[in-house]
Amino acid sequence: MGLFNEITAIHFRNFTKLNLTFSSGINVFVGENGQGKTNILELIYFISILRSFRSNNLKNLIQWQQNSFLLSGCVECLNSKMKLSVQLGETRSLYLNNTKINRASEFIGRIRCVPFVSEDIYLVYGSGSDRRKFLDITLSQLYPDYLSALQNYNKAVKSRNRLLKCEPVNFKAIGVFDSILATAGALITQYRYRFCNRLNEHLTDISPIMLAGNDRIKIKYEFSYDISEKVQTQEEFQRSYLNALKKNIDKDSQYKLTSVGPHRDDFLIFFNEKSLNNFGSEGECRITVIILKIASGRLSNETDNNNVIYIIDDVFGELDEKRRESFLTYLQDIKQVFITTTDNKILDCLPHSSVFNISNGKVVKCKE
Amino acid sequence: MSNHYPIPIKELSQSLSSLPGVGKRTSERLTLALLDWESDDLRRLGEQISTLKEKVTHCDICGNLAEKELCEVCLNPKRNNDVICVVEYPQQIAAIDNCGRYNGLYHVLGGKIDPLSNIHAENLRINQLIDRIKENNIREIILSTSPDVEGEATAVYLANELKDQFQLNISRIALGIPVGSDLTYADSATMAMALDSRRPLL
Numbered sequence: 001m002g003l004f005n006e007i008t009a010i011h012f013r014n015f016t017k018l019n020l021t022f023s024s025g026i027n028v029f030v031g032e033n034g035q036g037k038t039n040i041l042e043l044i045y046f047i048s049i050l051r052s053f054r055s056n057n058l059k060n061l062i063q064w065q066q067n068s069f070l071l072s073g074c075v076e077c078l079n080s081k082m083k084l085s086v087q088l089g090e091t092r093s094l095y096l097n098n099t100k101i102n103r104a105s106e107f108i109g110r111i112r113c114v115p116f117v118s119e120d121i122y123l124v125y126g127s128g129s130d131r132r133k134f135l136d137i138t139l140s141q142l143y144p145d146y147l148s149a150l151q152n153y154n155k156a157v158k159s160r161n162r163l164l165k166c167e168p169v170n171f172k173a174i175g176v177f178d179s180i181l182a183t184a185g186a187l188i189t190q191y192r193y194r195f196c197n198r199l200n201e202h203l204t205d206i207s208p209i210m211l212a213g214n215d216r217i218k219i220k221y222e223f224s225y226d227i228s229e230k231v232q233t234q235e236e237f238q239r240s241y242l243n244a245l246k247k248n249i250d251k252d253s254q255y256k257l258t259s260v261g262p263h264r265d266d267f268l269i270f271f272n273e274k275s276l277n278n279f280g281s282e283g284e285c286r287i288t289v290i291i292l293k294i295a296s297g298r299l300s301n302e303t304d305n306n307n308v309i310y311i312i313d314d315v316f317g318e319l320d321e322k323r324r325e326s327f328l329t330y331l332q333d334i335k336q337v338f339i340t341t342t343d344n345k346i347l348d349c350l351p352h353s354s355v356f357n358i359s360n361g362k363v364v365k366c367k368e
Numbered sequence: 369m370s371n372h373y374p375i376p377i378k379e380l381s382q383s384l385s386s387l388p389g390v391g392k393r394t395s396e397r398l399t400l401a402l403l404d405w406e407s408d409d410l411r412r413l414g415e416q417i418s419t420l421k422e423k424v425t426h427c428d429i430c431g432n433l434a435e436k437e438l439c440e441v442c443l444n445p446k447r448n449n450d451v452i453c454v455v456e457y458p459q460q461i462a463a464i465d466n467c468g469r470y471n472g473l474y475h476v477l478g479g480k481i482d483p484l485s486n487i488h489a490e491n492l493r494i495n496q497l498i499d500r501i502k503e504n505n506i507r508e509i510i511l512s513t514s515p516d517v518e519g520e521a522t523a524v525y526l527a528n529e530l531k532d533q534f535q536l537n538i539s540r541i542a543l544g545i546p547v548g549s550d551l552t553y554a555d556s557a558t559m560a561m562a563l564d565s566r567r568p569l570l
Contacts, residue, residue, distance in 0.1 A: 106555050144556035155484075155517045162483035173481060173489055176525040180517060 002077025002111055003309055003336040004044065010070045011063040013039035014361040022338075023368065026331065026353035029340045035358050037340035041117070041311040044338055047073040047084055048113035048309075049141060050092075050104055058088060075111060077307070084110055105147045112141045112304050114297040116290065116312040123292060124276055124285045128266035135267070138296055139191050142303050146191050153184035157258050164256045171249070178245045181261060186238035188262045189223075193237075195299070196221040196267055202295035209326050210291050215272055217288055224264035286318050294330050301334065309336040316346055324349065377403070426458075429500065431476030431493050433458045441465075441474055448472040450507040454497065454526065456480050456514060464512065472510075475500065480513055480522040489525055497526075501534055508537040515543045515561065542567075 009018040014036045029037045042052055042061070052061060062069050068089025075082050084107065085095040093100060094107045101107060122130040140147040160177040163170060196219055207216045225244035231237055244260045245252075252259050269276040269292070271284050280288065301308040310331065316324055328349055331337050339350075347355060355367040373381075377399050385395035402410065426432070427439035434440070441447060441461070451472030455461060461474050477492040500506065511526055513519035527538050544562030545554050554562070 103555055103557075105557065145560045148557040148560070152517050156521075159483040159517070159521070163488075166483070166488070170488065172528065173483070173521075173525060176481070176521045176528065179524055180521055 002075040002082075002307065004047075004073050004111070005076050005081070006074040007043065007047070008070075008072045009043055011066040012043055012069040012071060013061060013063060015039065015043075016063065016361070018043075018361075018363060020356070020363060020365070022336070023354045024336050026337045026339060026350050027356065028347060028350060028353050029338070029356045029358050029363070030342070030344060030347070031340075031358035032342060036361050036363075037358055038117075038313050040358070040363070041115070041313055041338055041340060043071060044073075044309075044311055045113055045115055047071050047086065048111040049108050049137060050086065050094075051137070053115050053117050053119050058092075062088070073111070077110070082110070105144055105151075108147065109141050109144055112300060112308045114138075114293065114300055114308055114310050116293050116297075116310065116315050118313060120289045120293055121286065123289050124269060124280065128264070131267055132263070132265065134296075135192050135195065138300060139195060142300060143191060146188065149184040149187045153181060153188060153262065156180045156184065157261065157263055160258050161256065164253055164258070169253050174249070178242060181245065181258075182238045182242040185241050185262050186234045189237045189241065189265070190234050192262070192265070193221050198299055199292075199295050202298050203291065206291055206295055206298075206330075210287065210294070210323055217276075217291055218270045218273075219292075220268045220270065222266045222268050224266075225260040287323075290315060290318065290327070294327070297334075298330070306333065306335060308334065310334050310338070312337065312339045314340050314342065316341060316343065426476075430474050431458065431478060431496070432461055432474055446471075450505055451510065452497070452500065452506055452508075453510040453512050455512050456519070456522075460512065472508075477513070477522065480518040481525055482518040492522070494526065494529065498529070498533065501530070501536070506534075506536065508539070510539050510541060512541045 003024055004022050006019070006021045009015050012018070020040075029040055031037050038054070042054060045051070045053055046061070052058065055061065068087055070085065070087045072083060072085040075084055083095075083097050085098070086107070087093045087095075094104065095101065096107065096110075123134055136146075136150055140150065156177050160174060160181065163174050163177065200218055203217050203219070211217070225241070225248070227240045227244070231240055241261065245258075248260050269288060271280050271288060274280075276285060276288055297308060297310060315327075319327055339346075339353075347353070353367075354365065357364045357366050380402070381392075381395045381399040384390055384398050385392055387395075390398070402413075405413075423435065425434055425436075427434040427442055428437045429442045430439060432439035432441060448471050452475050453464060453470060453472055454475045454477060455464065456477055456479055458476050461476070464470055464474075475493070475497045477494065477497075479487050479492055481487060481489055481492070501509075509526075509530060511523040513522045523540055527540075530536055530538055542565050543558075544565055545551060545558060
């Protein structure tokens with residue numbers, strides 16, 4: 001929705017107190033390893049979606065020997081300004097324009113942020129849950145109803161699993177949660193399925209530019225249950241999923257787990273029609289992840305009327321000069337980009353950017 | 369609590385602070401305010417508190433809070449006795465009754481189906497509801513459980529149970545935008561709900 005004019009951080013990672021003002025367009029952070037470049041990106045990401053791309057334990061984000069951190073971001077969107085703040089210690093408090101708000105779903109999505117970070121490689125090497133996390137985070141930022149459906153869905157899965165573990169199993173109660181799962185699950189599935197189809201269109205556009213020769217990347221949404229290829233509407237997804245739940249109830253009660261549904265779906269990545277996970281080389285995997293992220297970033301940006309920001313953690317090392325230039329052209333449509341690099345030479349390719357030098361937790365703006 | 373207070377003050381303050389919405393400072397303030405009361409008033413308050421549980425019980429029919437076997441609602445002959453509104457807790461009856469739009473009977477379930485907190489259908493007063501419908505000429509059931517996953521599950525469960533056994537009008541209260549609020553600031557989950565349960569105007 002918007003872009004960052006200013007951020008303030010207190011006791012976040014290696015920053016005791018940090019205040020930075022940004023311009024639209026490209027902002028570059030230059031510094032040696034271990035100085036806190038990625039921490040700035042993590043900070044920006046955290047204000048956007050209240051998660052870290054590096055750590056599941058958010059306590060790790062608090063500065064060593066401190067009890068809590070406070071982050072604020074002044075965000076400009078549609079000519080108006082707002083202030084997003086989050087404090088995290090024992091509990092988490094969220095503020096919008098200094099007024100406390102209770103629902104995370106009202107906080108997340110004010111800033112739509114696409115990360116390009118080294119952890120992205122899990123899209124290829126990781127398990128289905130890593131790929132679902134990618135879909136969930138991307139879609140939650142774009143569609144608030146996706147996030148609330150996902151929260152309801154996850155709760156209903158947990159409740160259903162608990163019911164399956166009870167003796168004797170109450171099938172009537174399970175049936176009730178089936179209908180709740182089907183409603184929320186159908187919405188989730190339809191968003192994900194459409195997203196994958198549209199992602200493929202972008203992959204078709206990008207592959208020839210970023211890959212050699214006729215190499216192509218494709219993805220395919222993989223259901224955890226049998227479903228006709230013709231299924232399109234939300235009602236059809238709901239019916240198919242409800243049928244699958246009913247069909248698998250014997251198996252589910254045997255294993256005491258809900259075995260089918262969006263929480264078990266996945267997507268497969270193909271490099272020239274071959275499964276990347278099984279047959280891809282190291283280099284192919286790395287470039288595929290970058291291309292996937294470019295495609296999803298472009299898709300988010302297009303869905304969101306050019307309101308997406310990018311955070312890019314030193315991916316240039318992975319690209320040769322020609323691809324680096326192609327990659328940079330993809331950044332031109334993006335309202336605001338934050339890049340970290342150890343390599344001063346990158347700055348030559350980015351003549352119109354703001355540059356920050358970062359050393360031992362101290363950040364100095366050296367070029368507007 | 370400051371250390372220099374006498375122990376009785378500390379003890380009462382500690383007890384009060386376990387009430388909902390009462391923190392450390394409020395409990396201290398309340399305790400000190402009580403210290404200024406007349407002894408008779410304090411005795412009356414103490415008696416009100418100590419006899420509260422003996423004097424208040426649950427209605428045999430609907431589960432509402434009551435002084436005797438039956439609650440005010442069930443005793444009132446002017447109420448429609450062919451409609452039952454199903455709620456989770458007694459305090460929700462007050463909320464619904466205060467709106468003045470409803471003049472039927474109530475049934476308190478005592479919670480909602482929440483497997484994660486080990487509350488199952490058999491822990492709720494569902495059989496009592498079924499008996500009531502069997503024994504009385506009930507025409508309509510309004511399911512007023514909370515609009516969250518558990519409340520929704522409870523409503524669907526009840527609807528399934530009842531529709532198999534009885535010829536009834538079963539409805540769910542509408543969910544959506546609060547009256548008098550500004551649409552601009554409605555959160556998206558509520559908005560989606562409101563759109564789903566929109567009604568034709570003409």
